[in-house]
Amino acid sequence: QVQLVESGGDWVQAGGSLRLSCAASGSIFNLNVMGWYRQAPEKQRELVASIRRDGTTNYADSVKGRFTIFRANANNTVTVYLQMNSLKPDDTAVYYCNLVINPYCLGYGCYEPEHWGQGSQVTVSS
Helix, strand or coil: CCEEEEECCCEEECCCCEEEEEEEECCCCCCCCEEEEEECCCCCCEEEEEECCCCCEEECCCCCCCEEEEEEEECCEEEEEEEECCCCHHHCEEEEEEECCCCCCCEECCCCCCCCCCCEEEEEEC
């Protein structure tokens, strides 16, 4: 089972920036593709960015050009970051990092892992 600890969420004004961090530990195989998800109030969880072990990234259209995902690999741990720029009120959500089951899926409706960390709240005011 992968252990996940997210941090870096905060309140910020529209147009501002934040960087989220996630410490993930588990087997190297399980940490191959990692991603950042978010869940806004009364909405489904959305996969907004993913990154493979080799550094290949993918982004949902809702964040493309504004968010950057990157990772640092070390033995059986991975630190995954999400740099968020030009934030909008619509970005307000609890952000989670986790494994990505289907690396070809982004947005809503992706098959999700069973276990989750506590998430990190991001609030963007207008």
